[in-house]
Amino acid sequence: MTVLMWISVLALAAWLWLLLGQGFFWRTDVRLPSGGAPPEGGWPPVTVVVPARDEAEVLPDSLPTLLAQDYPGPARVLLVDDGSTDGTAEVARKLADEVPGGLPLSVHSPGAPQPGWTGKLWAVRHGMRLARTEPAGPDPEYLLLTDADIAHAPDSLRRLVGAARSARLDLVSQMARLRVVTGWERLIVPAFVYFFAQLYPFRWINRPAGRTAAAAGGCVLLRAQAAARAGLPDSIRGAVIDDVTLGRTVKRSGGRIWLGLADGVASVRPYSGLRPLWRMVSRSAYAQLRNNPLVLLGTVAGLALVYLAPPVTAALGSPVGGAAWAVMTLTYVPMLRYYRQPLWLAPLLPVTAALYLAMTVDSAVQHYRGRGAAWKGRTYS
Structure with a gap:
């Protein structure tokens, strides 16, 4: 097997696991349970x-x-x-x-x-x-x-x-x-x-x-x-x-x-634009990784394999990579429907993932520059 095929197989295996083994995260039917009748003893303060x-x-x-x-x-x-x-x-x-x-x-x-x-x-x-x-x-x-x-x-x-x-x-x-x-x-x-x-x-x-x-x-x-x-x-x-x-x-x-x-x-x-959205993500992305450079490296590699490899390998002629991209696209459709957005955005998820990867790296850079977790004029270590 070629390197291209190995990468494609790993990406497809990852997406099959995410589809079936990650708590059906892609479904959007987890909504507030019904409260039923008024609580016994009246409504609490x-x-x-x-x-x-x-x-x-x-x-x-x-x-x-x-x-x-x-x-x-x-x-x-x-x-x-x-x-x-x-x-x-x-x-x-x-x-x-x-x-x-x-x-x-x-x-x-x-x-x-x-x-x-x-x-x-x-x-x-x-x-x-x-x-x-x-x-x-x-x-x-x-x-x-x-x-x-x-x-x-x-x-x-x-x-x-x-x-x-x-x-x-x-x-x-x-x-x-x-x-x-x-x-x-x-x-x-x-x-x-x-x-x-x-x-x-x-x-x-x-x-x-x-x-x-x-x-x-x-x-x-x-x-x-x-x-x-x-x-x-x-x-x-x-x-x-x-x-x-x-x-x-x-x-x-x-x-x-x-x-x-x-x-x-x-x-x-x-x-209003990319900059405030970038700040929203990057201010806490590295904290999510416990400010650990090894975890950051693993996250970057994982994002590249799961989100970037499928379209790249598909473009290079791998049907397995295309299958991984298709599974990825299908898992994103319910969220787009929840947000009432056009479904043609679903195949663009790798583009969004690349932006998030860049935001995560930027979050680490800002952390080591002493500007991590900055929000509304405050910076937290």
């Missing part, structure tokens, strides 16, 4: 915690959807302004005045994060403490941790709590539907969720006895008792990839977790 840093631009599209939730039980929203310089707090207060009869909103600022904390988790810590200590009703049974760029359908909170209660879950997380409008968003965003599901298959995460664990930081409903048992957020205070670390910590502490794709939870953050 919930506090929504929104960490926000320089989010004045997106708040008008997201915050009113939280304030307008039709949740039947007691609920309130705490927006924690993490050192914004664009008037985020003022915009939030103004929006609350424009939603009559909505959930009560209070805006707070925790000050600069202490050493060892990321800014987002410092803000979450402040919000979780206020949820217990601020005199505004009973202590919450659940905390909804949601990003400032996330818009929620009117029944989102009710469905999250209903699912958590009916399935006895300690953490319920939904992967928000990201915005896909521009050409770069079409090329990169659906693949972002596809690759995430490949790394953390939702079916494996949702097995109580399984070891795989993760969450999606844009929408996490967390039982307060589970948070206390896991020592959150102090136990993960320095995590750059905080959502995955949060899910892992809750599961390791004995909690039951669930993660799936969202129907009524969506990000409103625009990505």
